[in-house]
Amino acid sequence: MTMHSATLAINETIRSKTATGEKVLHLGFGEAGLPVPTFVLDVLREAAPLNGYGPVVGSQNARDAAASWFSRREAETQAHQIIFAPGSKPLLFALIAALEGDLVIPQPAWVSYAAQADLLGKGLIRVPVGENAGGVPSPGLLRDALNTAIANGQNPGILLLTVPDNPTGTVATEQDVKAVAEIAREYGLAVISDEIYAEVVHEGAAPSALTYYPEQTVITSGLSKSMALGGWRIGFARVPDNEWGRDLMDRLVGVASEIWSALAAPMQAVAAYVLSDPKEVLEHISLTKQLHARVAKAVHDEFVAVGAICRPPTAGFYLYPDFESLRDHLSAQEIHTSGDLASVLLERFGIGVLPGSAFGEPEQALRLRVATSLLYGTTEEQRWQSLKSDDPTSLPWIAESLVFLRDGLNGLIRNRGLNR
Numbered sequence: 001m002t003m004h005s006a007t008l009a010i011n012e013t014i015r016s017k018t019a020t021g022e023k024v025l026h027l028g029f030g031e032a033g034l035p036v037p038t039f040v041l042d043v044l045r046e047a048a049p050l051n052g053y054g055p056v057v058g059s060q061n062a063r064d065a066a067a068s069w070f071s072r073r074e075a076e077t078q079a080h081q082i083i084f085a086p087g088s089k090p091l092l093f094a095l096i097a098a099l100e101g102d103l104v105i106p107q108p109a110w111v112s113y114a115a116q117a118d119l120l121g122k123g124l125i126r127v128p129v130g131e132n133a134g135g136v137p138s139p140g141l142l143r144d145a146l147n148t149a150i151a152n153g154q155n156p157g158i159l160l161l162t163v164p165d166n167p168t169g170t171v172a173t174e175q176d177v178k179a180v181a182e183i184a185r186e187y188g189l190a191v192i193s194d195e196i197y198a199e200v201v202h203e204g205a206a207p208s209a210l211t212y213y214p215e216q217t218v219i220t221s222g223l224s225k226s227m228a229l230g231g232w233r234i235g236f237a238r239v240p241d242n243e244w245g246r247d248l249m250d251r252l253v254g255v256a257s258e259i260w261s262a263l264a265a266p267m268q269a270v271a272a273y274v275l276s277d278p279k280e281v282l283e284h285i286s287l288t289k290q291l292h293a294r295v296a297k298a299v300h301d302e303f304v305a306v307g308a309i310c311r312p313p314t315a316g317f318y319l320y321p322d323f324e325s326l327r328d329h330l331s332a333q334e335i336h337t338s339g340d341l342a343s344v345l346l347e348r349f350g351i352g353v354l355p356g357s358a359f360g361e362p363e364q365a366l367r368l369r370v371a372t373s374l375l376y377g378t379t380e381e382q383r384w385q386s387l388k389s390d391d392p393t394s395l396p397w398i399a400e401s402l403v404f405l406r407d408g409l410n411g412l413i414r415n416r417g418l419n420r
């Protein structure tokens with residue numbers, strides 16, 4: 001049986017430590033860490049009386065808005081291709097349930113894909129990502145991995161891509177997305193393109209498998225990251241406009257109607273509003289991206305300064321440092337796995353991060369997933385100030401956290417000297 005999601009579990013451990021007065025730097029949880037703008041609150045207030053169940057797929061208004069939203073982003077879409085849900089997580093589950101075959105995912109990958117495949121009794125094939133970006137299996141390794149899986153009696157059916165990526169905070173290149181989409185076509189795989197971070201690419205736009213494999217690519221997205229509305233649970237998916245897509249939609253509706261019925265009606269009103277791209281929403285997202293970029297870069301610099309190898313962040317609010325180059329020094333402190341490293345950082349230095357093993361990496365790999373978005377502040381006021389600041393890393397609460405992190409990382413590295 002799948003255990004409680006590692007990301008939610010660390011969040012709870014850190015909160016209970018904080019509650020007893022221990023100082024902990026919370027770099028464990030992938031919440032966008034920003035307040036809800038008044039113009040969004042107003043829409044929800046007005047929509048609160050909407051108490052009917054409504055259609056399983058979502059209201060016409062919400063579906064129209066999502067279709068236009070995709071169409072403005074170079075993916076021509078009709079409303080009938082859209083389904084809403086309480087978050088993209090249940091949609092991913094429904095998709096993995098509805099599509100045939102075993103699941104192929106990048107390594108590392110967001111924690112829930114493997115857990116969902118496990119809950120559904122599906123096989124899993126992990127394929128390492130390349131050096132420069134995560135979220136997409138290295139094209140050079142994918143074909144071999146598929147052939148080996150087939151030779152071993154597995155039945156790869158679904159390729160899941162995360163573009164932009166959590167846990168690495170990077171965006172796969174157009175070239176790699178194209179290459180894996182073409183391999184997916186060759187092997188007849190369905191592609192699920194998890195694009196929940198597409199609106200928070202620090203600069204420019206992310207490529208999509210949809211461009212190269214439109215006939216069997218499904219996109220999932222939502223407002224949890226771009227608008228920091230994770231707790232409002234607004235997710236949606238786009239299926240292809242063909243027979244394959246219509247058949248898939250029927251199966252998704254089958255799962256949805258037996259499990260969540262529909263996204264809460266007031267939340268659909270919020271989605272219809274946000275997805276119509278009003279000016280204030282676009283401006284808000286643009287500030288958000290800037291803040292994510294600046295803080296992630298500052299945290300990146302701290303990890304690199306102590307000798308970790310880390311891809312520069314290009315989207316969202318994550319980093320994925322690798323401490324392999326410091327292995328000898330860490331071994332001297334009995335740190336042999338990413339789990340050891342994460343627990344020493346938490347217990348000895350008050351730094352809460354997730355071990356790479358939670359993302360499907362071998363235990364021995366000394367990699368960590370670092371989320372930077374909870375540094376923006378602990379009160380709404382601090383978070384607003386962070387969002388509006390031209391120099392957020394010099395705000396006292398962020399600057400202090402960076403010093404706390406630096407001291408902790410230096411403590412970890414200094415320890416090596418003592419043990420030598």
Ligand SMILES: Cc1ncc(COP(=O)(O)O)c(C=O)c1O
Nearest residue numbers: 030087088089110166222224235
């Ligand atoms: C890669 C990825 N996909 C999907 C989700 C799920 O988001 P939600 O269910 O809030 O839409 C998350 C949230 O952490 C994520 O990081």
